Amino acid sequence: xxxxxxxxxxxxxxxxxxxxxxxxxxxxxxxxxxxxxxxxxxxxxxxxxxxxxxxxxxxxxxxxxxxxxxxxxxxxxxxxxxxxxxxxxxxxxxxxxxxxxxxxxxxxxxxxxxxxxxxxxxxxxxxxxxxxxxxxxxxxxxxxxxxxxxxxxxxxxxxxxxxxxxxxxxxxxxxxxxxxxxxxxxxxxxxxxxxxxxx
Amino acid sequence: xxxxxxxxxxxxxxxxxxxxxxxxxxxxxxxxxxxxxxxxxxxxxxxxxxxxxxxxxxxxxxxxxxxxxxxxxxxxxx
Amino acid sequence: xxxxxxxxxxxxxxxxxxxxxxxxxxxxxxxxxxxxxxxxxxxxxxxxxxxxxxxxxxxxxxxxxxxxxxxxxxxxxxxxxxxxxxxxxxxxxxxxxxxxxxxxxxxxxxxxxxxxxxxxxxxxxxxxxxxxxxxxxxxxxxxxxxxxxxxxxxxxxxxxxxxxxxxxxxxxxxxxxxxxxxxxxxxxxxxxxxxxxxxxxxxxxxxxxxxxxxxxxxxxxxxxxxxxxxxxxxxxxxxxxxxxxxxxxxxxxxxxxxxxxxxxxxxxxxxxxxxxxxxxxxxxxxxxxxxxxxxxxxxxxxxxxxxxxxxxxxxxxxxxxxxxxxxxxxxxxxxxxxxxxxxxxxxxxxxxxxxxxxxxxxxxxxxxxxxxxxxxxxxxxxxxxxxxxxxxxxxxxxxxxxxxxxxxxxxxxxxxxxxxxxxxxxxxxxxxxxxxx
Numbered sequence: 275x276x277x278x279x280x281x282x283x284x285x286x287x288x289x290x291x292x293x294x295x296x297x298x299x300x301x302x303x304x305x306x307x308x309x310x311x312x313x314x315x316x317x318x319x320x321x322x323x324x325x326x327x328x329x330x331x332x333x334x335x336x337x338x339x340x341x342x343x344x345x346x347x348x349x350x351x352x353x354x355x356x357x358x359x360x361x362x363x364x365x366x367x368x369x370x371x372x373x374x375x376x377x378x379x380x381x382x383x384x385x386x387x388x389x390x391x392x393x394x395x396x397x398x399x400x401x402x403x404x405x406x407x408x409x410x411x412x413x414x415x416x417x418x419x420x421x422x423x424x425x426x427x428x429x430x431x432x433x434x435x436x437x438x439x440x441x442x443x444x445x446x447x448x449x450x451x452x453x454x455x456x457x458x459x460x461x462x463x464x465x466x467x468x469x470x471x472x473x
Numbered sequence: 474x475x476x477x478x479x480x481x482x483x484x485x486x487x488x489x490x491x492x493x494x495x496x497x498x499x500x501x502x503x504x505x506x507x508x509x510x511x512x513x514x515x516x517x518x519x520x521x522x523x524x525x526x527x528x529x530x531x532x533x534x535x536x537x538x539x540x541x542x543x544x545x546x547x548x549x550x551x
Numbered sequence: 552x553x554x555x556x557x558x559x560x561x562x563x564x565x566x567x568x569x570x571x572x573x574x575x576x577x578x579x580x581x582x583x584x585x586x587x588x589x590x591x592x593x594x595x596x597x598x599x600x601x602x603x604x605x606x607x608x609x610x611x612x613x614x615x616x617x618x619x620x621x622x623x624x625x626x627x628x629x630x631x632x633x634x635x636x637x638x639x640x641x642x643x644x645x646x647x648x649x650x651x652x653x654x655x656x657x658x659x660x661x662x663x664x665x666x667x668x669x670x671x672x673x674x675x676x677x678x679x680x681x682x683x684x685x686x687x688x689x690x691x692x693x694x695x696x697x698x699x700x701x702x703x704x705x706x707x708x709x710x711x712x713x714x715x716x717x718x719x720x721x722x723x724x725x726x727x728x729x730x731x732x733x734x735x736x737x738x739x740x741x742x743x744x745x746x747x748x749x750x751x752x753x754x755x756x757x758x759x760x761x762x763x764x765x766x767x768x769x770x771x772x773x774x775x776x777x778x779x780x781x782x783x784x785x786x787x788x789x790x791x792x793x794x795x796x797x798x799x800x801x802x803x804x805x806x807x808x809x810x811x812x813x814x815x816x817x818x819x820x821x822x823x824x825x826x827x828x829x830x831x832x833x834x835x836x837x838x839x840x841x842x843x844x845x846x847x848x849x850x851x852x853x854x855x856x857x858x859x860x861x862x863x864x865x866x867x868x869x870x871x872x873x874x875x876x877x878x879x880x881x882x883x884x885x886x887x888x889x890x891x892x893x894x895x896x897x898x899x900x901x902x903x904x905x906x907x908x909x910x911x912x913x914x915x916x917x918x919x920x921x922x923x924x925x926x927x928x929x930x931x932x933x934x935x936x937x938x939x940x941x942x943x944x945x946x947x948x949x950x951x952x953x954x955x956x957x958x959x960x961x962x963x964x965x966x967x968x969x970x971x972x973x974x975x976x977x978x979x980x981x982x983x984x985x986x987x988x
Contacts, residue, residue, distance in 0.1 A: 312532075398533060
């Protein structure tokens, strides 16, 4: 009986950590695709709208997997995290900082998700302002993976984490470089008495 | 659904990103500067799904599907 | 007074309707426009009774007068007043009134002259429009050159609490598209003077989200006179379909360029005569504005200066501009200059306008310089730009350029062969210096 419970708990434990690792890859892919949608990279191989659609589809997958990841962590009887910690960061008695970072990532990504679903009603400007939080959500998720996971010694876990970081960093650098170079179109005029400006 | 609706672009919001050109080439073609020209025809039933997708996906929310016969009549004040 | 580097004289009295004109302008220079001189000439503005019925009746009188907008679109004023009043009643929001004295058209001077010489007539009209729509304030957006005069007139009225609603004055943004209705609403709301997407129309949702009446200052001046003298008087000038008088600016190769007041429907030749007649044989006229239409002078000499009269020539009175191009000037060079100006005046919000007009202007510059150019590509670009902007700025530019292609075929052939028929140096049509960016 105790063995079965222990095995069940171990199962939840592995499910939680496994889903966390896959989530990190998924989330990183979503960020990279989001950047690619904007910079328009790989237009010859794929139409740009397909990149945008993949970004959207993968983010929805990630949300589903995130539910699994959070549920398995909360339901695991061997660690006490508490339901409050699913939305309130830094209230978990177990590894407060590490879990808190994960909660922060969930909160930020949740805001991005909700505003994206309601984009037409919210309008472009509000949606865009919230979407920037994705650049905060990913580091929070990454740091959560580093601190909450204890498998850094395993080589393929380290590979996944390094690869994710490199991919996102490369995408962000490409975006910044594209911005510095200036787009193919002149910037839009900003509100105010002076005509034209940078946006 | 959106069959029979009129597809319109808001030229001020449009940035020429080109998603709609890829999704709906049957109805939208690029001008010489990459901006979409929408044929004034209504959306046929077989393209309804693509039209909705183009509207949803536009990164600038510049596309709109209007119910049929709702064009702004000429000669109305601004 | 001098505006835009030219001396502008007050209205002449020529034409078949001598003695009835001028109505708006004070005629021979009678000193600065004070409230006292204004009242001495026109009498007091009748008070609008309280309640909806007196307003409805006065709007109906304006409808019988057939007053249309003098800003270029010629929309029936009574209908616009009623629409704003109705939108206010339907939404429960207090409407707003904006008097449009921007005069973004660089060669037009009529709004500046009107505000300088008859500011109280415009203010009467603005206040009246506020009363007719239920607005609690009137905003006057005035061209920078006449801002001080308008301020003085408003101060004079405020000192004796002359108006039932307050009037605030803003200086216009000074760009070509700044006079467009939604751009004006944006400017009055302290944002950039660029057009916004329509729908919703400003008459339904404009300044601060309220139903907004945007009316050219000349239209409001006519409104102020109709309230005093009635529809029948207003219709004693002009044509049955387009009654009343209008202000026109005549520039270019005429002996006395300036602003004149004419009865609508005056033949174009008579309009030129009012400005002293041509100073040289003319090759072309640019009618309506810099985004108007080039026409051959002989074809329109007897055409009435009205929407109906000019339709046959593909033109329209527009903002009341007539620019005379003398023989020896190159119509293509002028067109290329105007196209470059209009392209630079794009608000920059819509790709087809911003890039399309730019490409078109560059192509016309090549044509004007006698270098290689592609006429079929130019025509394709004109078709791609027409109607695809957020406002009608690109449409006007396309119209002007298409008319140039029709009116100057000989010049086009010459330039394609590498030579120009122009003999006089320098440009004819005035343009302001390039705007700072």
